[in-house]
Amino acid sequence: MTGNPAAAQHLRDLVLLRRVRDRIDREYAQPLDVEALARGVNMSAGHLSRMFRRAYGESPYSYLMTRRIERAMALLRRGDLSVTEVCFTVGCSSLGTFSTRFTELVGVPPSTYRQQVTRVTAGMPPCVAKQVTRPIRNREAPVTHPQLA
Missing domain, CATH: 1.10.10 (Arc Repressor Mutant, subunit A)
Known part of the structure; x- marks a missing residue:
């Protein structure tokens, strides 16, 4: 020391x-x-x-929610769970809070993200898709997520 x-x-x-x-x-x-x-x-x-x-x-709570949203994004890209199932799988207890925070970080609601990301990441390896679609920390996302536009 x-x-x-x-x-x-x-x-x-x-x-x-x-x-x-x-x-x-x-x-x-x-x-x-x-x-x-x-x-x-x-x-x-x-x-x-x-x-x-x-x-x-950022606060511990904000970091926790960002981590949950990152995992939710991965689950939504897989496409085998509903938005509600994803919400509870990542540890959120309120669909409304989950959707609001998801929209703040990603720029679109979870259901819209699922529809758009399938088109954008088709054929991409999962590790690349994760980087391309990573949520924005410490500031609100633009109205439309640049990678999903």
Whole structure:
């Protein structure tokens, strides 16, 4: 470590934040809330939220919802589940909240995305389709998603 106590604490905090982010990545489909995430690293929810936003540019909840939407996009590209089934599979408990957040990040509602993405990604390997259709973080999507226009 370093001789600077503030720098050493900062590194310890980053390790804890990475644990939280890794947990969200692993358990995105589980019922997660900021309080539970904070308890897992022995922090208050407010402190975790402030530190997470400072480190990653968005709140833990926003990161969780983005992760859920990314997975939902992959499931919608497969086409074998309804939008409602996808909503609950990725851990959302409200179809309305899921659809609103999906539209904010992707630029179109989930049902429209499913129709458009099939046309755009036909013949693409799944790993390429994931990159082309990746949701936009930290800002609202344009009215029409550029890759789907």
